[in-house]
Amino acid sequence: MTIVCIQKSTYPSPEIERLLAPLGGMASFVEKGDRVLLKVNLLSAREPEKAVTTHPEVVRAVAQSVKEAGGIPYIGDSPSGKFSERALRKAYKRSGLEDIANEEGIPLNRDTGTRRLDIPDGVRLKQTSVCNFVLETDKIIALPKLKTHSLQYMTLACKIMYGAIPGLTKAKYHAQFPRRAAFADMLLDITMFIKPGLFIMDGIVGMQGQGPGSGDPVNLGWLLASTDPVAMDIAVCRLVGIEPVAIPALKRAKVRKLWPEDIEYPILAPEDTAYQEFKLPNTTDYLLTGKKTPKKSPMVTEKCIACGDCEEICPKDAVQVKDDRASVDYSKCIRCFCCHEVCPEKAIDLVAAKKR
Template sequence: MPSKVGLLRCPEYDAEKLHKILEHALQNNPRWLAGIQQGSKVFLKLNLLMKKKPEEAVTTHPAVVEAVTRLLQERGAIVIIGDSPGGPYLPGRLKSIYRVCGLEDVALRTGAILNYDVSEVLVPFPGGRVTRSFHLIKPVTEADYVISLSKLKTHMMTKYTGAVKNLFGTIPGLRKADYHLKMPKTKDFCDMLIDLALCVKPVLHIMDGIIAMEGKGPSGGKPRKVGALLMSDDPFALDVVALNLVGIVPETVPTVARAKARDLVYHLSQVEIYGTDVAEWQVKGFVAPKISGNVKFPIPDFITNALRPKPVFLQDPCIGCADCVTNCPPQALVIKNGYPVVDLEKCIRCFCCQELCPRKAIDIKRNPLGRLLER
């Protein structure tokens, strides 16, 4: 039986209109929220990568969060809102991020609870392909149901970040660095992301694609109006539809390639779409990064290292805040003369530095010859 994905036209961030659109979509798929009842604790796992205003298209928009919150409250649910953003997982940072991302206002209007519990729980996952247990933020483990509210964005490491990758934010704070270090190869890292998605297993995934991000995502790209809201109980199917919508070949995205290898949904033919036919709604000219893959044949390490992409630090926008140094998993960065310097021998090309730079002061430089050798 094909997985069902809702592809819904939503031209603007209006919480009341979004509420009506979502309610109508759920009437076609009542089983998605069938178990939620009076007193159910529902954790809304947002994309709150960093402290950015909603119009910058880095985080899940508060209007989407408010619409989903009200839908759940009408069913009697207790709604908890949260995420583990990039960087240290601390109550003070969460408060600052909630405020700037517009979520304090959502909580005031709806009575939803903003999560400040920064404890973690080790959760066994014996069925994992590469990871047999996960350290998860505690509210995920205490909720009766988890609903993921992702953001349609590009990503400099994995080309695209959507429903599957959004769940990396269930791993607390700087523990994310451990997973990068243990799995520096993109293939293994994406297998871990799939394991994580299957472990957390949200009952519903809703993607904010009203204003997406193209180019140098997930934080340094440009906002791009797409006008779409997507929803499914299958994150792999949702990602396939989102990628087709913006013109990215799904199998060029590592999480989708690994999903195919594991007999999960990877192609549009495996999906039943309701709402709008993706063939009738193609976003033209959506800019996606040309990610690095594995070379086609073995070559010496010193040549491989020379051909791999690398972070480049732009001095004009850089303010020397050292966020990149703090969040570098292999500790390959230091500050010298007020600016970051990278040790490329240590660098694992996770690009957390670029992802978490508050000033867009880090670019990723790719060697043209390296592109020819990639597959």
């Protein structure tokens, strides 16, 4: 039986030990002297209230729990865009992680080195670059944020280890695996290869709508824990009223026989605390209506400040910033939505082709 713990929580006191009690407490995962990577979701440099990144109070509470178990926590992720010290500094500061790191004496990873590794059991990915900060550790605790995702519909536990891949390599994989199913398989290859020992999901304030970077914060009040990312994501789908197989990563996980036979919910069951009004991205309308909707493409709006982030990340060189505004060459665009994901101004809408 696979366990998924779901409890109602708030910032700033998420009560990690109560959450982990049915799993044997933090001491079941961390031994005295272990270096423990807290793998956060640090998609980009956004304030905690935007719900783009793992909330710093969840990270603080997990770090305190790791220390009480005798471990030595540190914080790391590879944000989107170029994996550089400058980008990390900016993201740590704006996400509130720098403050809690200083207050709690927790190191923030600043090493941008990478190593090339074979993935012997990879279905799509047989080799990849992986960030050193993920490899030079004894244990990994992943701290995903509960968010929607315009390409993969939801970004949850099965996708959190994509941050082990250095910045722009992630964008290149969009070009290499442009189809949703292939991309989902690649995500599973990475998550199963560098599988954390424990997943604790910050769903206290999640993101709905046009995630993962441009959606709206939504108060859900959930904190989840499991050792199994597939079980955790199935639980989230049940909480927000989505059929799990509608999520590409979960569909592929089912095909790959990664689904747990049964899930036990020792604290709250999804039906005890489900949220019926959860809004998915406009790329997923068919999940709600049962009808296929026209394919969406990125459209740059007047909110554009010509920062160039979309141009840098586009894996097909389809974006150009000229005359104080970004524009998209649709003949090159593969609709990966990376540009939409990184835009700090929510200046890119996803619209049906005929509305562009």
